[in-house]
């Protein structure tokens with residue numbers, strides 16, 4: 630499973646809360662960026678597809694390994710484009726449920742401006758929304774509103790997992 634969405638949509642916080650409920654490993658995509666990507670974002674420069682493919686491949690491989698050991702794994706990754714989501718699934722070699730953390734730009738802007746992040750500049754929020762391709766109904770996605778608190782959102786996601794494909798071996 631991967632918590633996806635624009636910067637500050639809550640991927641790290643909500644993904645970790647979901648992982649706690651599932652007693653699953655949590656892998657935050659932030660930690661898989663090479664230094665060059667972090668430097669670009671720190672300087673307010675949006676990443677390109679070329680910047681993202683190796684990052685996505687590394688994260689997908691780590692998720693595959695984690696799920697192989699624990700049965701299920703939870704990741705956090707912006708996965709802004711459909712092509713990225715398809716690539717993550719291909720490289721993981723297993724079905725991935727994308728949990729789309731859906732919120733409007735002004736609500737998220739308040740959040741990104743109120744936090745300190747290792748490298749993500751608030752200046753990049755507009756480019757994140759410009760790049761975002763909202764998931765289509767034919768994708769393996771669960772969309773959730775992020776208006777409620779983190780723990781409420783996480784509980785709602787876990788409650789709905791019963792009938793959905795998650796990142797689990799043998800699905």
Ligand SMILES: Nc1ncnc2c1ncn2[C@@H]1O[C@H](COP(=O)(O)OP(=O)(O)OP(=O)(O)O)[C@@H](O)[C@H]1O
Pocket residue numbers: 634635636637638639640641642643659705707740741743744746749775776777778779782
């Ligand atoms: N549902 C929520 N309600 C209120 N605040 C939230 C919610 N989700 C996240 N936040 C807050 O918004 C900020 C961004 O959250 P978080 O870092 O988890 O987002 P992210 O999508 O992982 O960001 P990035 O992609 O830049 O790493 C944090 O300060 C977090 O506490």
Ligand SMILES: O=C(O)[C@H](O)[C@@H](O)[C@H](O)[C@H](O)CO
Pocket residue numbers: 635636637658659662676681707708709746748749
């Ligand atoms: O796809 C991207 O443009 C980047 O992954 C960003 O989304 C950051 O990694 C993430 O927001 C963490 O700060």
